[in-house]
Amino acid sequence: MGDWFQTIVDKDVSAQNAQALAANVLDWLISTGVVVAERDDCVLGAESGHRPGPAVATVVASTAGDSSFRDLWTNGLAIVAERSVFDAGQGDPIAVSCPRCDSTTRMVDDCYELIPEVWELFGTGIHAWEEGRDDVAVTCPSCAQRVEPADWIWADDYFALGHLGFRFWNWPPFRPDFLAEFGRRLGDHRIALVEGKL
Ligand SMILES: [Zn+2]
Incomplete structure (x- = not known):
């Protein structure tokens, strides 16, 4: 079984603004309990990430009581704030x-x-x-x-090109209202949702 990821990509942010916007959105995700503030080894392709927080169930589709992704080793959020071809x-x-x-x-x-x-x-x-x-x-x-x-x-x-992406590992699909709010937090930029498996 591979590891599944969903990457929310900002298609409009400039290279100069990507880091600051990443920090703003991460603050929002932490303050609302979607992810935890601490970082640890919970993602692929990066050194560390943020595991799901206490309110994660409010942003992902109902998994019929199955919260097993929270028990996985790979279940974190990795933020990529540099020119990237997300695929x-x-x-x-x-x-x-x-x-x-x-x-x-x-x-x-x-x-x-x-x-x-x-x-x-x-x-x-x-x-x-x-x-x-x-x-x-x-x-x-x-x-x-x-x-x-x-x-x-x-x-x-399948592809999204941009300077900022939020890659969530092994999370269930996001709720539409969460994606809409995410887009607003990104300054109403165009976003893409790149989903795949490694
Ligand atoms: Zn044309």
């Missing part, structure tokens, strides 16, 4: 939509194999962005407008 970890991206014209481009064929020439178009832009370039853009196959890599909308939020 679902497994499988392939299925499709991507243009924020300008709303048209959807399939990334896979009928057998769910990546279409190399389509993937190359987007993958090149994502890698360039990840390396720190802000001047890259991917030309939309439908409307021919140039769209920055971070602005594309990936099916199922």
Whole structure:
């Protein structure tokens, strides 16, 4: 059995503001009892994180009395406040939509194999962005407008590019009102919910 994660990604915060916003949101999560203030070794891919707090049941979907994720070793929140390509970890991206014209481009064929020439178009832009370039853009196959890599909308939020992400390990799905409040705490920025398994 792998470890499941959900990452709430802020798609709009600047690199300069990411650390301060991360601290604000963490204060909110601690003060409301969603996570504990202490840090320990409870996440993957980072040294330490914050375990669920006493009020965690108010923000996740009901698990029919099963609170077993609280007993797991890996059940913490890790905050990533640096330029990152957040991804679902497994499988392939299925499709991507243009924020300008709303048209959807399939990334896979009928057998769910990546279409190399389509993937190359987007993958090149994502890698360039990840390396720190802000001047890259991917030309939309439908409307021919140039769209920055971070602005594309990936099916199922397979990818999200940004400078701030909150990765929760092995938590049940979030309640919609919690996600809505999370978005408000992020200054009404666009958010993505990247879910996956390692
Ligand atoms: Zn377009």
